[in-house]
Amino acid sequence: QQTKYDVVIIGAGAAGLFCAARLGQAGKSVLVLDNGKKIGRKILMAGGGFCNFTNLDVTPQHYLSQNPHFVKSALARYTQWDFISLVSEHGIGYHEKELGQLFCDHSSQQIVDLLLKECQKGQVEIQLRQQVDTVERLENADGGKVRFRLQSNGNKLLCHHLVIATGGLSMPALGASAFGYKLAEQFGLNVVAPRASLVPFTWREQDKVYAQLAGVSLAVNVEAKSGKQFYNQMLFTHRGLSGPAMLQISNYWQPNQTLAIDLLPQQNISDYLHELRQTSPKMQLKTALGRILPKRLVELWLELKLFDDQAIAQLSKVRLQQLEQLIHHWQFDPNGTEGYRTAEVTMGGVDTAVISSKTMQAHDIPGLYFIGEVLDVTGWLGGYNFQWAWSSAYVCAEAIAA
Numbered sequence: 001q002q003t004k005y006d007v008v009i010i011g012a013g014a015a016g017l018f019c020a021a022r023l024g025q026a027g028k029s030v031l032v033l034d035n036g037k038k039i040g041r042k043i044l045m046a047g048g049g050f051c052n053f054t055n056l057d058v059t060p061q062h063y064l065s066q067n068p069h070f071v072k073s074a075l076a077r078y079t080q081w082d083f084i085s086l087v088s089e090h091g092i093g094y095h096e097k098e099l100g101q102l103f104c105d106h107s108s109q110q111i112v113d114l115l116l117k118e119c120q121k122g123q124v125e126i127q128l129r130q131q132v133d134t135v136e137r138l139e140n141a142d143g144g145k146v147r148f149r150l151q152s153n154g155n156k157l158l159c160h161h162l163v164i165a166t167g168g169l170s171m172p173a174l175g176a177s178a179f180g181y182k183l184a185e186q187f188g189l190n191v192v193a194p195r196a197s198l199v200p201f202t203w204r205e206q207d208k209v210y211a212q213l214a215g216v217s218l219a220v221n222v223e224a225k226s227g228k229q230f231y232n233q234m235l236f237t238h239r240g241l242s243g244p245a246m247l248q249i250s251n252y253w254q255p256n257q258t259l260a261i262d263l264l265p266q267q268n269i270s271d272y273l274h275e276l277r278q279t280s281p282k283m284q285l286k287t288a289l290g291r292i293l294p295k296r297l298v299e300l301w302l303e304l305k306l307f308d309d310q311a312i313a314q315l316s317k318v319r320l321q322q323l324e325q326l327i328h329h330w331q332f333d334p335n336g337t338e339g340y341r342t343a344e345v346t347m348g349g350v351d352t353a354v355i356s357s358k359t360m361q362a363h364d365i366p367g368l369y370f371i372g373e374v375l376d377v378t379g380w381l382g383g384y385n386f387q388w389a390w391s392s393a394y395v396c397a398e399a400i401a402a
């Protein structure tokens with residue numbers, strides 16, 4: 001017994017479900033297979049349970065890929081405004097948190113429910129707890145109408161179009177697997193080496209003393225070797241440095257590179273101390289620094305003898321320069337990152353050079369498509385990765401439905 005579908009989609013995450021809904025509503029018979037016991041598990045976790053589903057400001061510059069032009073077509077054809085309209089049609093309340101990031105007012109579950117309702121409208125069939133064992137390409141089966149045969153949980157499935165939406169490697173606890181990459185390789189398609197991204201950094205031995213600051217956060221400017229910079233919150237953790245500033249810069253960081261961190265980007269320390277020298281010359285340096293930086297950080301620096309506590313009036317030029325260096329040019333050498341266990345996304349993936357940016361179809365394998373994070377496309381933190389899932393799924397569905 002072999003069941004036949006127009007389209008089989010592997011992966012019931014953001015991209016897979018959205019693509020399935022569009023195709024089902026276009027009249028295609030669609031089956032979605034997922035290895036988990038629930039659909040959209042990353043959506044549920046996203047945005048601290050409120051799903052940052054898109055961003056008001058989406059441009060190709062918010063994405064990284066070996067081919068930076070690859071995202072342009074899909075992002076232009078299905079924009080953030082299109083997804084926002086869909087969210088509104090479903091009566092889901094949302095708000096902008098900061099930097100254009102849109103979150104659900106109530107819960108991420110609302111986005112999963114939206115996708116499920118859209119799939120139901122299209123009579124999409126979803127099968128969970130599936131283990132896809134084999135995928136074969138068929139030549140001229142059923143007059144060319146069947147191009148792939150799959151075996152999943154022992155069942156044989158036939159389809160004309162096969163869409164891979166299995167996402168990246170981050171968070172294996174949520175079902176992440178290398179399935180998409182392996183399948184690409186099976187069909188001779190190049191995969192750009194994956195690595196964990198939007199991920200916290202870990203301390204080197206010499207910096208572990210900062211672990212005692214776990215919980216301290218401050219707004220910083222962080223700069224990668226390439227010159228890419230982000231201004232946002234940084235959080236000290238037991239393991240290293242986290243917070244949005246660090247997650248963002250992790251997309252632009254390579255092993256063994258140093259990050260330059262300005263711990264007081266909104267103010268110049270020399271100007272500040274110069275002013276205090278006029279108004280409160282007797283004030284101790286520790287007190288002065290404690291007013292503009294987290295006290296625990298200042299106390300630790302004092303313990304580590306990174307500055308001497310003295311009256312501001314006595315501060316020498318050399319000491320001031322040392323403080324400038326410490327505060328505005330902290331050189332942080334990460335040991336590495338926390339890896340896939342906590343990463344929000346995977347950089348790298350199926351090489352966009354082998355995929356059509358208009359349809360997401362593999363150039364050399366008619367009927368085989370890759371959408372979402374499984375591709376070598378990585379967005380910034382802030383709703384960009386979901387927008388990529390929606391946009392790439394949309395153009396894929398349009399191409400198949402046509």
Ligand code: FAD
Pocket residue numbers: 010011012013014015016033034035036039040041042043045046047048051052053054130131132165166167168170171174175176177178179343344345371372373374382383384385386387389
């Ligand atoms: P996924 O949503 O990961 O879906 C892939 C699906 O494929 C999963 O259901 C998985 O179980 C299934 N699968 C995997 N392997 C197999 C297999 N072998 N067989 C069958 N099924 C398989 N992005 C944002 O834009 N905003 C956010 O707020 C945000 N928050 C995040 C929070 C966390 C904790 C994490 C981990 C990620 C977050 N992201 C966020 C990133 C975002 O979740 C992903 O980029 C997005 O889900 C990618 O969509 P996708 O459909 O390509 O993959």
